[in-house]
Structures are given as C-alpha cells and as structure tokens.
Amino acid sequence: MPAIIKPLYMARKFVSSCVRIGETVIDATAGNGHDTLFLAQLVGDQGKVFSFDVQKEAIEKTRQLLERENLIGRVALVLDSHERMPEYVHEPVSVIMFNLGYLPGGDHQIITRPESTIIAVKAGLLLLRPGGIITLMIYTGHEGGKEEKAALFSLCAALNQKQFTVLYYNIINQVNHPPSLLVIEKNH
Ligand SMILES: C[S@@+](CC[C@H](N)C(=O)[O-])C[C@H]1O[C@@H](n2cnc3c(N)ncnc32)[C@H](O)[C@@H]1O
Secondary structure: OOOOOOHHHHHHHHHHHHOOOOOEEEEOOOOOOHHHHHHHHHHOOOOEEEEEEOOHHHHHHHHHHHHHOOOHHHEEEEEOOHHHHHHHOOOOEEEEEEEOOEOOOOOOOOEOOHHHHHHHHHHHHHHEEEEEEEEEEEOOOOOOHHHHHHHHHHHHHOOOOOOEEEEEEOOOOOOOOOOEEEEEEEOO
C-alpha cells in the first residue's frame, strides 16, 4: 500500500471522517453510483443520501447498484441538475460529493459546466452543517475542464477564512491531466 493516497481515495477518507450515522448527505453527480453507494453505507439505516444526475442512464445505473446492495431505501434519486439541490434538500447536510466531468462509459458530451457547478457549490455551502464538507474531484483533460477548475478556485479563494477552510490536494508529477481534489469545510 503506497504512503501517498490518490485524490479520489483521499476524498473518501475526508468523507468517512465527517459523516455521522443518521445524517443526510448529497451525491451531486451520481454517475455510475459508486459514490452514492459509499455514502449510503456510511449514513446507516436512519440516514439519507440525495443523489443527483441530469442523465436518466446515470440515475438508472445508480438505482440498479443500490438495489443490488439492498441500500436503495436510504437513497433519494433525483433526475435534475445539482444547482437545484435546495428545492429537494431541506435539512442541513454533513457532506456533498462532486465528481465532475463526464460519465465514464457514457456520453462524453454531457459534462458538468462551470456556471452550474458554481451555483451548485454556492447552494451547497448554505446547506452544510458546521463541520460539514464539500469534496470536488476535478478533471481538466476534457474541453471546459480547465475553465471549471479556474472558476472553482476563484470561488474558493474568495471564501471568508473565518467561515470556511479550503484544501487543494493533487499529484504534481503525473502525466495526462491527473484528477485533483478540493475540499471545503464549514468551520464550527
Ligand atoms: C464523473 S461522473 C460521476 C461519477 C460518479 N460519482 C460515480 O461514482 O460513478 C459525472 C456525472 O455528472 C453528471 N452531471 C453533469 N452535469 C450535471 C448537473 N448539472 N447536475 C447533476 N449531475 C450532472 C453527468 O451526467 C455524469 O454522470
């Protein structure tokens, strides 16, 4: 096991240390459902995962995975853009996971966009409970990816340090646009 943990697993480490049994959390980009499953396992029987995606195919794949794992009862699947999360989630959440870009194995034209990602993150900041976190897996290899990263950095750099702490985690010697991680914590 290498000492340096890859950004995707680091995101999960942060999430595991934050979520308490029975809490509500959000998967902002359901995709193939892996993060939704991970979150559903963490929140326990009394917890709830709201899982968003704009693609029917992604919502269906997530449903199938969660049904296979007998955890669908903990999940509300939402076929809508994550920028509208406040219309669906009406309680504080401990974690919001974003895995940006396109659906692996799906249509590479359907990607997260800076405008809606920024609206969604701003909405997410208001939903976070104190001590809660937003994790964002960022990809820059596809068209628009660099702009999305830049937009997120300007949003994060402007956050008041008394209210939020922001961490950026990346591998600097990997070829081909490796994914990187932003974590925003709402301070207590
Ligand atoms: C990298 S994939 C997510 C992978 C997923 N977390 C997993 O564990 O399999 C990105 C997903 O974001 C979705 N997406 C794109 N724009 C979106 C939006 N505005 N709101 C919600 N989901 C969106 C895409 O349809 C795609 O399924």
